[in-house]
Amino acid sequence: DGGITQSPKYLFRKEGQNVTLSCEQNLNHDAMYWYRQDPGQGLRLIYYSQIVNDFQKGDIAEGYSVSREKKESFPLTVTSAQKNPTAFYLCASSISASGELFFGEGSRLTVL
């Protein structure tokens, strides 16, 4: 089955800790994205990558970092510099600049 796999589904973190969210896709898509979703709000773009070894900041990149060493993988690190990290994080991929965006099932991060 082709799709996007995010892990873990739920994650708890203490303040001051970095955490890494995994995103893997087997759709052979070039572009991958990370979005943040807060209750009652839309999806806000954190980072995106159009090609391996290249990525761009989205609208809310501060406190986050990414890497794109392989086409199928785009992990997101939530650093201790992110002031309000509790949120639902969604990874997505797309085959082209204006092609369908496929989403994973999300990772819910809670900072204790």
Next chain:
Amino acid sequence: GENVEQHPSTLSVQEGDSAVIKCTYSDSASNYFPWYKQELGKGPQLIIDIRSNVGEKKDQRIAVTLNKTAKHFSLHITETQPEDSAVYFCAASMDWKFYFGSGTKLNVKP
């Protein structure tokens, strides 16, 4: 950058009635407009999309219309069913970036 506004934020309809959700966008360079349905605790799923060279698209009970001049597009769901209850998001896309509206929570009452 692009700004997408979506209305209403909540919508309650009786089963069998129609539902309409409206979105506006600010950048005329946007050329792709998808609609997503998100169920609780899950990732959004594409339900219908439209490109800037098309004015209307239909798929069974759902349809989308696009007015490029006015920069607005709408989702129409006819003969609503309880399983249509979810949060719906519109989006506008250009140059590899997708900009989302704030979402509409649709409640279909049996």
